[in-house]
Amino acid sequence: MTDPIKYFASRVTASEMNRREFIGRSMAAGLTLAAATSLYGKAAMAQEPKRGGHLKLGLQGGASTDVIDPAKSSSQFTFAMNRNWGDTLVESHPTSGLAVPSLAESWEPNADASVWTFKIRKGVEFHDGSELTIDDVVKTLNRHTDEKSESGALGVLGSIKGIENKGGDLVLTLSEGNADLPLLLSDYHLVIQPGGGYDNPNAGIGTGPFKIDNFEAGVRATFVKNENDWRTDRGFVDSVEMIVMNDATARMAALSSGQVHFINRVDPKTVGLLKRAPNVEIQTTSGRGHYVFIMHCNTAPFDNNDLRLALKYAMDRETMVEKILGGYGKVGNDFPINETYALFPEGIEQRSYDPDKAAFHFKKSGHEGSVLLRTSDVAFPGAVDAAVLYQETAKKAGIDIEIKREPGDGYWSNVWNVQPFSTSYWGGRPTQDQMYSTAYLSSADWNDTRFFNTDFDKILLEARAELDQAKRKEMYHDMALMVRDTGGLILPMFNDFVNATTTNVSGFVDDIGNDMSNGYVATRLWINS
């Protein structure tokens, strides 16, 4: 099955799509009628979602500083909570990453993608019984972007200049064209709240499949089914309990003893042990997060592209994925995009470990002596091990890397984006444009490789407003090559999201959007008894 058809099948399984719709769409995606019909039967038979039951999740990432206010969501726990009780205007497609409708039914850009009109869904009810209106939508977006905003989505929405209600439609005006705008609205902070959440941001009243029953920050949250949910293809269980479990071993014990149905953040080092438990299923999803070694392109000795290339060739990517990620990841190619992004540039040669080329470029660079690399396990799990591994493979190319272990507390303010060569981590972004704008645009605050390339900046801004997908893909191809061949980024690996469920639950969707089935895990799982 190709990806779109696989996804359609999963929608059928989750009874989100009827026979006619499935067959129609599958045929559009290239399947014959007979094949589509039989596939529909299979998918529908395979797993009919069972309704009812009490679903328990053990999650890493909650803290007693958490709040319900979606604007202030910053932990994995509140991220998954938001998905339970609220909806965003737009969602991202689990396998293609493209924008799909949610509270916004449809949308239309103007010619240069700088003005967008969204049709808001009718007949949707909030948990308190009031009806969703265009007013609520406008106020919500206002609260996340006004001058007093403390929202985590403020950076994403920076280019929105006007938020208006025009005849019942939402009209967003941007300071410059952005073809990706709908996807930006799928950000998990942007949960639509009644009255925009100005009155009581922590009320937890939304349009989602579950209502908040009880919330103790850093301890647990419980939810009950929203009987008036506007969708029937989600929220299969009667109640959900999310428990904060920040200890990896505690999560594993709770899952293997059947106390919870789902855990996140399984440690790659011990995933082999967890697999042995008979009642456990490991759920891995390709992700956009990447473990990186970053050099400042404007600071000696890294201002020399030959030295940067030497260090790139000295990285043994396969071994990194094997040893540091326990095999749960994919090799990187020194640009921050992988095939999970829409418009992924295909056909770029994979860079691999080549001591000869590394030695050649190192010699050409004329650099003498060692190179200082700063690291800490705060950068990413296993960063110190990765640095040592790198030191070994570089040694074979005649490059001497000196490792300095930095204290974990304050690593992000004192080392990352400050020192010229360090280990770091990047979570993914919804679009290529976002990723590049965040960290590779000359003017970006987080240009942590000090990559200043005016040609690159120009193409990035052009691509942002380009509505022709083919042209846009071509531009992203060029940008990827620039970063890969002249940038300061060494990207050995993309890490997978490793979650686990017990075998008596079904419905987990491998969603490339983010960890935990893009946070929707509790709304997608059902219990088989």
Next chain:
Amino acid sequence: MANPLARVRATRHRLKETHPLSVLIAERLGLSLLLLWAVSILIFAGVEALPGDFAETYLGQSATPQAIANIRADLGLDRPITTRYFEWLGGVVQGDFGNSWASGAPVTEQITKRLGNSLFLAFFAAAISVPLAVGLGMVAVHYRNRIPDRVINVLSLAAISLPEFFIGYILIVFFAVQMGVATFPSTVYDNMSWSERLAAIALPTATLVMVVLAHMMRMTRAAIISVMSSAYMETAELKGLGAFKAIVKHAAPNAIAPIVNVVALNLAYLVVGVVVVEVVFVYPGMGQYMVDAVTVRDMPVVQACGLIFAAVYILLNMVADIVAIVANPRLRHPR
């Protein structure tokens, strides 16, 4: 005219003659307040010295300069450190610990729940471990250098030598995963029945008992042995006092001081030092609460937790000293 200072001194001296214990307690309480004040300055300065302030750490990677500025302005973080400290102190003196910066909820309300959980766990751990330790210590003395003594020593030392999280994991593996008889995770929450709560804390309590047992047991054993071998016990025996009477009148008052001191230290540990056990067992106590607050530099919460921890230590040590003095006439009337 008499010097007022001299008069105060004289009064103090007179009070000390008539109510020695009350004066001592009053003095200790006064000193404790001074100590707590010093602690609050230390914590404040410490959190300030950590890299990154609340606005930066709380927003993390999604921080934008505007959002940071908004939070700072909102909380008044842009004002000088001394202003903020005295403002906070002013509130505390009036019993107001302020609101958590992260959640906006009153600190007192949140802490009451967490502290209640911590005390609940500590109480049961202490109720089991203290009698057990003292009892085992006495048994060990009775069978000194014989097999029961050796067994008690080896087992309790083994328990204290293992890191507490490891003991926790072992208990979880056996009792929760393999046998399935114990409750795990140990999360407690509102509207949980009393028996459910007790079941939930069974494993963490067992872990804590094993961790604190050896220290108290060995001190009991050592203290009793040293007293029993002293000259006055021999005298008591020689002057014809029965064994029981000799222990009550002479041995106990002298042995009790070191034991109570160690017990107090361990009790304090049970309240304030069990963050690792809390994390392993997913137990919502004070430790995790404070660590979360420090992570995002949530000053009012860190301060309140720090002061409570310090107060617990100070109070328990004071109680230990007073018990030692009351129990021992020699300390009660110092010369």
